[in-house]
Amino acid sequence: MPSPSASREQRATLDAIQLMLRDLHTRHDDIRHRAAFRGCTRELLEVQQELVDYLLAKKSELMGQNCRDGQSHPSYTAYL
Numbered sequence: 001m002p003s004p005s006a007s008r009e010q011r012a013t014l015d016a017i018q019l020m021l022r023d024l025h026t027r028h029d030d031i032r033h034r035a036a037f038r039g040c041t042r043e044l045l046e047v048q049q050e051l052v053d054y055l056l057a058k059k060s061e062l063m064g065q066n067c068r069d070g071q072s073h074p075s076y077t078a079y080l
Contacts (some may be wrong), residue, residue, distance in 0.1 A: 010062055017059045024052055 035044040 005058055014059060017055050017062075021052065021055050024048055041071075072079075 031044070032041070035041045
């Protein structure tokens with residue numbers, strides 16, 4: 001059985017992951033404008049998608065769920 005401090009740490013980590021996912025799914029026009037000006041909009045979206053995928057995998061791992069190969073998560077671009 002996990003110790004209470006371990007479960008508190010896990011809960012805090014899950015909360016942090018959820019907040020970061022929410023932030024990644026928020027439209028940040030100033031960053032998009034800078035990316036467009038620098039010509040890296042596509043790369044920005046790719047990096048954001050990688051972060052979302054990583055965070056979803058980490059969240060599943062902490063919750064004791066295994067992501068099967070081929071199981072898809074929502075694409076970041078679905079939130080644009």
